[in-house]
Amino acid sequence: MPLSTARKAEYFTKMKELMTDYSKAFVVGIDNVGSQQIQDTRRALRGRAEILMGKNTMMRKCIREYAEENPGTPLAQLEFCCKGNVGFVFTNGDLGDVRSELESNVRPAPARVGAVAPIDVIVPKGPTGCDPGQTAFFQTLQISTKITKGQIEMTSDTHLINKGDKVTASQAALLQKLNIEPFTYGLVLQQVYDSGSLFDAKVLDITDDVLAAKFVAALNTISKLSLVLNIPTQASVTHSVANAFKAILSVTIELEKYTFDKAETYKAYLADPSAFCGGGGGGGDGGAAAPAAAAVEVVEEEEAPPAVDMFGGDGGGGDY
Numbered sequence: 302m303p304l305s306t307a308r309k310a311e312y313f314t315k316m317k318e319l320m321t322d323y324s325k326a327f328v329v330g331i332d333n334v335g336s337q338q339i340q341d342t343r344r345a346l347r348g349r350a351e352i353l354m355g356k357n358t359m360m361r362k363c364i365r366e367y368a369e370e371n372p373g374t375p376l377a378q379l380e381f382c383c384k385g386n387v388g389f390v391f392t393n394g395d396l397g398d399v400r401s402e403l404e405s406n407v408r409p410a411p412a413r414v415g416a417v418a419p420i421d422v423i424v425p426k427g428p429t430g431c432d433p434g435q436t437a438f439f440q441t442l443q444i445s446t447k448i449t450k451g452q453i454e455m456t457s458d459t460h461l462i463n464k465g466d467k468v469t470a471s472q473a474a475l476l477q478k479l480n481i482e483p484f485t486y487g488l489v490l491q492q493v494y495d496s497g498s499l500f501d502a503k504v505l506d507i508t509d510d511v512l513a514a515k516f517v518a519a520l521n522t523i524s525k526l527s528l529v530l531n532i533p534t535q536a537s538v539t540h541s542v543a544n545a546f547k548a549i550l551s552v553t554i555e556l557e558k559y560t561f562d563k564a565e566t567y568k569a570y571l572a573d574p575s576a577f578c579g580g581g582g583g584g585g586d587g588g589a590a591a592p593a594a595a596a597v598e599v600v601e602e603e604e605a606p607p608a609v610d611m612f613g614g615d616g617g618g619g620d621y
Contacts, residue, residue, distance in 0.1 A: 312355060316363045319353060320376050323391035324496050328382045329403065330489035333410065342406045342488060350392035350399050357383040375497035382492055382499075390488070400490060400505055407487035412468045412476045422462035422476070422483040426455045429479055442471055 331339070331354065343352050360383045368377035379389075392399050412422065431453045439446045445456045462472055462483075476483060490502035520536050527537035546563075553564045560568060570577055
């Protein structure tokens with residue numbers, strides 16, 4: 302039943318107020334979602350977000366009028382989202398929290414004939430509760446069975462329906478016999494509007510940990526390229542310093558008349574490695590060697606880690 306002129310004006314006023322008061326919105330699909338489920342979602346989001354449903358033609362017209370009244374508003378791009386069974390969820394709160402609430406409010410549903418399967422349906426093996434007289438029904442669906450304790454038992458898991466396929470009458474009948482409700486329906490996030498930007502809802506899956514991992518991977522790549530091309534950058538300077546120290550140390554160790562403070566410990570170790578072996582019993586010699594061994598560890602901790610930490614390897618950055 303079409304809305305009266307007064308109801309239309311009221312709807313337009315409400316939608317324009319929501320677009321003015323809120324800076325964020327979800328575009329959600331509402332296929333196979335009942336009115337009671339939408340009301341439950343509204344109650345769960347009360348105080349944090351508002352849900353608006355309506356005919357696409359009305360929503361598009363309202364958005365166009367709002368764009369005419371507010372030239373240059375980024376909300377004009379929402380007009381192109383009004384396709385299919387969609388609605389809007391307006392909010393000023395955290396998008397992640399609202400998203401979690403929307404995705405948690407789902408309802409199981411049986412597989413109806415002609416419905417498009419949103420997921421793959423796999424029927425697990427085991428007893429079905431059907432009497433042996435219905436064996437022909439399972440054979441029609443090419444499901445292997447056996448008779449156990451007076452009932453039909455499926456001998457293996459059966460991939461019954463593929464995602465995107467339409468449910469046939471026999472598939473729906475089998476799931477009904479087994480009392481299986483394979484599908485769940487709820488508000489499906491399609492796109493997100495946030496302060497003038499419109500993007501796919503999948504972007505919300507990108508967490509801080511994912512961004513940090515991507516940044517570290519890119520930093521490692523830049524560091525490797527800088528070392529290979531011999532072009533100093535902020536990403537490679539720590540490796541360059543460590544590699545320079547290794548080169549100077551390798552030359553200094555071979556010289557008898559030249560040394561520097563940091564090289565003394567390495568020279569002493571090469572001259573007498575046994576002096577750095579810690580004693581197990583706390584004897585006089587072992588106690589004297591312990592400080593020297595600690596000194597080696599301190600030097601290595603000061604110089605070596607930069608090359609190790611950046612690549613996450615064994616300190617081979619100096620080979621470039």
